[in-house]
Structure formats: C-alpha cells, structure tokens
Amino acid sequence: MLLLWLAIRNIDWKTLTQTHIAMQPVWLILAWFVMTCANLLATVRWAYLMRSVGLHQSWWTFITLYFTGGLINQGLPSTIGGDSYRVVEGSRAPRTTSSPPLTPLSEELHQPIDLHQAPPRLRLGFLAVTLDRGLGLIGNNILGALGLVAGGAMIGDWAQPLGAWTLAAMLCGSVFACILLAFKGPSALIQKIMSRLGMPHAMAGLRMAFGWPALIPQMVLSVTTHTLATVAFLMCLRAFGATVPFEALMIGLPALGLLMMLPISISGWGLREATLSAVLTLWGVDAGVTVLASVCFGLVSVVTYLPSAVSLLKRRNNAAAH
Numbered sequence: 545m546l547l548l549w550l551a552i553r554n555i556d557w558k559t560l561t562q563t564h565i566a567m568q569p570v571w572l573i574l575a576w577f578v579m580t581c582a583n584l585l586a587t588v589r590w591a592y593l594m595r596s597v598g599l600h601q602s603w604w605t606f607i608t609l610y611f612t613g614g615l616i617n618q619g620l621p622s623t624i625g626g627d628s629y630r631v632v633e634g635s636r637a638p639r640t641t642s643s644p645p646l647t648p649l650s651e652e653l654h655q656p657i658d659l660h661q662a663p664p665r666l667r668l669g670f671l672a673v674t675l676d677r678g679l680g681l682i683g684n685n686i687l688g689a690l691g692l693v694a695g696g697a698m699i700g701d702w703a704q705p706l707g708a709w710t711l712a713a714m715l716c717g718s719v720f721a722c723i724l725l726a727f728k729g730p731s732a733l734i735q736k737i738m739s740r741l742g743m744p745h746a747m748a749g750l751r752m753a754f755g756w757p758a759l760i761p762q763m764v765l766s767v768t769t770h771t772l773a774t775v776a777f778l779m780c781l782r783a784f785g786a787t788v789p790f791e792a793l794m795i796g797l798p799a800l801g802l803l804m805m806l807p808i809s810i811s812g813w814g815l816r817e818a819t820l821s822a823v824l825t826l827w828g829v830d831a832g833v834t835v836l837a838s839v840c841f842g843l844v845s846v847v848t849y850l851p852s853a854v855s856l857l858k859r860r861n862n863a864a865a866h
Contacts, residue, residue, distance in 0.1 A: 571783035572840055575776040579848045582772035583611060589679060589765050593672040594634055596752035598745050599665060601634060609634050611852035618846055621807035627673050635669030664743045671746055675753040683766025684801045685714050687774070691794025698826050699795070718763065721754040773797065776844065777820075780837040781829070788827050796823035813842060 584607070591606040613626030620626070692707025724730040738746040752758055774790070774797045781788060800812065800819045809815035821834040
C-alpha cells in the first residue's frame with residue numbers, strides 16, 4: 545500500500561478529471577481475453593514439462609492447477625505460494641475409482657521425506673515448476689532486451705548496449721545448456737547428479753526445456769507469453785485513450801517482472817504503478833493515466849484467475865472430507 549501511495553501522491557487528479565477521460569470497457573474485455581490466452585500458453589509449457597518427467601494429469605487438471613496457483617499468488621508478495629500449490633497438487637497421482645484416498649494437503653506438506661525411499665514425484669514436480677519459471681524468466685528478459693534495443697535511446701546511452709548484452713547473455717546461456725545436454729560427458733554427469741538426488745527421470749524434463757530442438761519452441765513460447773501480457777497492458781492504456789510505443793511497454797513490463805521477484809509488494813500492487821508510471825512518463829504518458837491503466841491491469845489479472853476459486857474450494861472440501 546505504501547508503494548501504491550508513493551505512485552499516486554504526486555498526481556494532479558483535479559487536472560486529470562478535467563480532461564474528461566472516458567473509459568472504454570471493450571478494451572478491458574479484450575485485455576482479459578489476451579491475459580487468459582497468455583496463461584493458457586504458460587499452462588501448456590508447464591504441462592509438457594510435468595508430463596516429460598512422468599507426472600501425468602489431464603489437461604483440465606493442469607489448467608485448473610495453473611490458474612489456481614495464479615489466484616493464490618494474487619494475495620502473496622511472491623510466486624512461492626502458488627508454485628508450491630502447483631508442485632504438490634500436480635505431483636499427486638491421478639485419482640481412479642480404486643485409488644486410496646489422497647493424504648490431506650496439510651499433512652503431505654509437513655511429513656518428513658526420505659530421498660532414498662520416498663517416491664520422487666514431489667521432487668520431480670518441483671523440478672518441472674522450477675524449469676517452467678526459468679523459461680519464463682528467460683522469455684521475460686529477452687522481451688525486455690529487445691525493448692531496450694528498440695527504444696532504449698529514450699532512457700539513456702547505456703540502455704541499448706545493455707539490451708544487446710542481455711539478449712546475448714540469454715541466448716548464449718540457453719545454447720550453452722543445450723550443448724551440455726547434447727554431449728555425452730556433461731549429460732552423463734547431470735544424469736548422475738539427478739540420480740543421486742533420487743530423480744533418475746529428471747533428464748527428460750531438462751531435455752524438454754533446454755534440449756535440441758525443444759529449446760526453439762520453448763523460447764518462442766516464453767517470449768510469446770510475455771508479449772501477450774504486454775499487449776494486455778497496452779489494451780488497458782487504450783481503455784483510457786492513451787497510446788504509447790510498444791517498445792516502451794517491452795521495457796517497462798519485463799523490468800516490473802524482475803522487480804516482482806522481490807517480496808516487497810503484494811502481487812505487484814504499488815510496485816507496478818510506480819514502475820510503469822516512471823517509465824511511460826519518458827514517452828509522454830500522463831502518470832495518472834498510467835496508474836489507472838495499471839490498476840485495471842491488476843483487476844483484469846484477478847478476474848482472469850478468479851474462476852479457479854471454485855476448484856480451490858472443491859479441493860479444500862474434498863481434503864476436509866477425507
């Protein structure tokens with residue numbers, strides 16, 4: 545809340561209201577649709593990573609778990625809570641009519657685990673979520689780097705070189721991981737490490753994320769997911785009649801994504817408004833309009849995940865019944 549107050553304290557709301565800005569709700573509806581598509585693409589990435597390590601669920605289960613994790617993250621200062629939920633619930637064996645009742649989630653989270661005796665499902669689920677987040681971070685950084693290369697001159701002389709170096713680092717790092725998995729020696733060493741950790745099937749997940757040729761569609765998917773989120777914010781700006789070059793948002797949104805990794809704000813509230821209003825001011829966008837669009841973007845995100853509350857309550861009731 546302090547960050548949100550800092551973002552809006554210097555806005556001349558009287559002048560802003562005198563401009564008679566008329567909100568166009570159709571742009572917010574389009575933003576919700578684009579955000580939903582972005583999350584569905586992210587779900588596809590996570591689902592394939594989970595299935596590659598042998599954790600098979602139905603597509604509907606993966607979708608509900610991903611969106612439920614996103615809903616949980618709306619009330620937390622980082623993504624750890626929602627990711628932990630995805631790890632535990634996604635790692636559970638699919639239910640059948642002959643399956644024994646599932647252990648209540650609270651008990652499973654607190655019971656001790658012997659790495660040499662316990663099934664590796666939970667560890668493999670953690671690996672899949674970690675790879676999912678890692679690929680998302682790479683896509684976020686690539687989009688931000690492209691934004692700096694295209695529009696960094698508005699920030700300073702250092703911005704475009706920084707974008708070029710960041711882009712090179714992301715691409716070279718991904719190619720290096722791909723090379724490690726391609727050669728027999730490094731691959732055997734990684735396999736040995738995974739086996740010592742009780743996850744002999746983890747190599748399939750690593751190859752799904754960074755192996756050749758899977759690396760190419762993974763990079764495209766990650767960048768596309770973040771691009772769609774950026775388009776959704778652009779539509780929130782359009783809802784208030786504001787226009788801004790797309791490269792400005794390519795700089796602002798990825799920078800926000802990096803800042804949101806720090807547990808200093810609840811789901812980015814305040815941090816998002818302060819960061820984007822500071823960035824978009826360089827392109828002549830009024831800070832008040834940016835704050836309004838940012839608040840709407842946050843609400844669109846909540847609405848995107850809100851239907852998963854039904855699944856969350858259902859799972860909670862089933863666990864309580866057992």
